[in-house]
Amino acid sequence: MTIPSCQLYLISPLDVGGDFPGQLQSALDAGPVAAFQFRVKDIDPDEAAKLAEPLKAICDAHDVAFIVNDNVALAKRLSTDGVHLGQGDDDLKDARAELGDQAQIGITCHDSRHLAMEAGEGGANYVAFGAFFPTQTKETHYRPDADLLQWWSAVMEIPCVAIGGITPDNCKPLVEAGADFLAVSGSVWKDPKGPAHAVSRFTEILSVD
Secondary structure (H helix, E strand, O other): OOOOOEEEEEHHHHHHOOOHHHHHHHHHHOOOOEEEOOOOOOHHHHHHHHHHHHHHHHHHHOOEEEEEOOHHHHHHHHHOOOOEEEEOOOHHHHHHHHOOOOOEEEEOOOHHHHHHHHHOOOOEEEEEEEEOOOOOOOOOOOOOOHHHHHHHHOOOOOOEEHHHOOOOHHHHHHHHHHOOOEOOOOOHHOOOOOOHHHHHHHHHHOOOO
């Protein structure tokens, strides 16, 4: 199967209990997904691990990278594929020392070329830019233009992730600008027809050359 030039990167809602494992299963069954980010906040480490384990098993079965948001200790505990760090989180160098050379470490860079260059030179596996569109998933203070993706793709080989309010209806300019991954959350989990429908729509768009 040909891998599209831009791939889907799912980010979990904050509530991953209840029937969420079933939602994740249906989303991953609906089309190719490169990675899934486990993003929960302010809960006990043991509870976080308990919630993460069945989701990681689903991702492993679908050959989807399982990335933990902001929590190096949890990523190490669960032997996940990597961790995503914001600017206020653990240091990239420390995270690399903890998780090893094989871990995928992504860095939030907002709308900053400088932060992205620093992350790339520091050994990040990918950089994330956004929010490109209004989003209710998290509070944002940055609004980059698509030309940031174009610039990055021209000067660096490290993949870039576009994030923030991305839907099947507005994603095409980001793909055309050179985004390697589209990080999506609300547009999938809150789709009125279900997450499988949203993933199918994204798949149709990303499969077109």
